[in-house]
Amino acid sequence: MSCGDKTQYVTIETDYGTMKAELYNTTPIHRDNFMKLIKEGFYDDLLFHRIIDGFMIQGGDPQSREAAPGQRLGTGGPGYTLDAEIGAPHFKGTLAAARTGGASNPDKKSSGSQFYIVDGTPQTDATLDRFQTQKGIQYNESQREKYKTLGGTPMLDQDYTVFGELVSGMDVLDKIAAVQKDASDRPVEDVKMKIRLSK
Numbered sequence: 001m002s003c004g005d006k007t008q009y010v011t012i013e014t015d016y017g018t019m020k021a022e023l024y025n026t027t028p029i030h031r032d033n034f035m036k037l038i039k040e041g042f043y044d045d046l047l048f049h050r051i052i053d054g055f056m057i058q059g060g061d062p063q064s065r066e067a068a069p070g071q072r073l074g075t076g077g078p079g080y081t082l083d084a085e086i087g088a089p090h091f092k093g094t095l096a097a098a099r100t101g102g103a104s105n106p107d108k109k110s111s112g113s114q115f116y117i118v119d120g121t122p123q124t125d126a127t128l129d130r131f132q133t134q135k136g137i138q139y140n141e142s143q144r145e146k147y148k149t150l151g152g153t154p155m156l157d158q159d160y161t162v163f164g165e166l167v168s169g170m171d172v173l174d175k176i177a178a179v180q181k182d183a184s185d186r187p188v189e190d191v192k193m194k195i196r197l198s199k
Helices: 028-039 125-135 141-149 170-177
Strands: 008-014 017-023 046-052 056-059 094-097 115-118 162-168 192-198
Touching: 008 028, 017 028, 017 170, 028 162, 028 192, 046 170, 056 170, 125 141, 162 170
Parallel strands: none
Antiparallel strands: 008 017, 008 192, 017 162, 046 056, 046 192, 056 115, 094 115, 094 162
16 A cells, blocks of 8 residues: 555644644555554544653554543554654654563564654754764754754654654644643543544
8 A cells, every 4th residue: 555655644633723744655664554544544533642741742542532531541552563664863743653662572663553743842962962872873964953943852763663744733732742631641631633644
């Protein structure tokens, strides 16, 4: 179900507004899987169940549909994982695949459905230098500039697959990131999503 070199867009509709994202053709496994689930209506009425202001908003757990208040979420998925396609940086507004961490997932395989949108904060050259040394990354000048002005979460680079980025709706991301959360980082009032393929 590859879409070749044509750029694919999706819209993520919420009560706080709509975000539009471009999916990367450099991550075809994640792109095609995301499109497949969207066509099936998989994401309709799922929640952004984990939100950390200044870090990210996460959703895509099928157990979040009709979830009771206070129910712990974050372990559900479609029953499969995806091979990692790690490379793109975690700038603010990028879409990335969630995954289980630690020794149980040495290949950094992604969740089949859970994803997060990076909120992040502006970075300094010193911070980027530190992550370059720690992770063996080489940021080019435009990437550095983007991290310093737009912001992001470079601590996640080389550990998770980034497969898209917002092209509009950054204000919606900010509104969702700022909602009131409980002790488990779940919004007190549900933040539901509907995702559609777009042009």
